[in-house]
Amino acid sequence: DTGVSQDPRHKITKRGQNVTFRCDPISEHNRLYWYRQTLGQGPEFLTYFQNEAQLEKSRLLSDRFSAERPKGSFSTLEIQRTEQGDSAMYLCASSLVPGLTRMGETQYFGPGTRLLVL
Amino acid sequence: RKEVEQDPGPFNVPEGATVAFNCTYSNSASQSFFWYRQDCRKEPKLLMSVYSSGNEDGRFTAQLNRASQYISLLIRDSKLSDSATYLCVVNYGGYQKVTFGTGTKLQVIP
Numbered sequence: 577d578t579g580v581s582q583d584p585r586h587k588i589t590k591r592g593q594n595v596t597f598r599c600d601p602i603s604e605h606n607r608l609y610w611y612r613q614t615l616g617q618g619p620e621f622l623t624y625f626q627n628e629a630q631l632e633k634s635r636l637l638s639d640r641f642s643a644e645r646p647k648g649s650f651s652t653l654e655i656q657r658t659e660q661g662d663s664a665m666y667l668c669a670s671s672l673v674p675g676l677t678r679m680g681e682t683q684y685f686g687p688g689t690r691l692l693v694l
Numbered sequence: 695r696k697e698v699e700q701d702p703g704p705f706n707v708p709e710g711a712t713v714a715f716n717c718t719y720s721n722s723a724s725q726s727f728f729w730y731r732q733d734c735r736k737e738p739k740l741l742m743s744v745y746s747s748g749n750e751d752g753r754f755t756a757q758l759n760r761a762s763q764y765i766s767l768l769i770r771d772s773k774l775s776d777s778a779t780y781l782c783v784v785n786y787g788g789y790q791k792v793t794f795g796t797g798t799k800l801q802v803i804p
Binding site for chain 1: 698702726728736737738739740743781792793794795796797
């Protein structure tokens with residue numbers, strides 16, 4: 577399967593613990609996005625990378641959240657000192673955008689990591 | 695006002711019916727528009743892009759009305775397998791992120 581993969585698929589943690597999620601995009605996709613989705617809502621943008629550069633962060637991304645894409649391939653999303661309000665599905669998506677186009681492009685989503693903070 | 699608004703539904707329709715969803719957006723600078731489909735507890739998957747001239751893919755037709763700032767999705771001859779949540783997605787040219795609506799839930803009934 578050459579689609580977007582995410583690990584783990586499920587994570588249960590206690591409040592105050594740190595968690596880290598991994599996303600492996602489709603090979604050679606240069607853009608990688610992180611979203612958060614709660615029940616009954618659409619995905620909410622968190623941040624995105626163009627290759628290894630993090631180009632935009634949502635105001636939803638508090639200082640407890642950090643994302644990296646060190647080699648322009650896989651990405652990690654870390655949440656420090658988790659809170660119950662962090663419980664959600666964390667979705668990763670990737671896309672291939674030639675050049676510096678500002679137009680929207682098709683994003684391919686991974687299966688998500690479902691986080692439950694107790 | 696939300697950037698992207700959709701009627702959450704649910705829309706319960708019989709098999710074979712035609713159903714239409716609308717999605718309104720607030721930023722007139724929006725440049726790209728998409729419909730995604732999301733099955734229960736699954737990731738969103740692209741259904742179709744929406745072009746100014748409108749576009750059709752089999753039983754699905756998408757339209758864009760820039761003057762009134764909405765996009766629509768029409769599904770003809772509904773199948774049971776069409777049951778899902780349909781997410782409207784808008785991209786603003788000045789930003790690289792996309793904004794999702796909350797989704798419209800469709801349930802096709804035998």
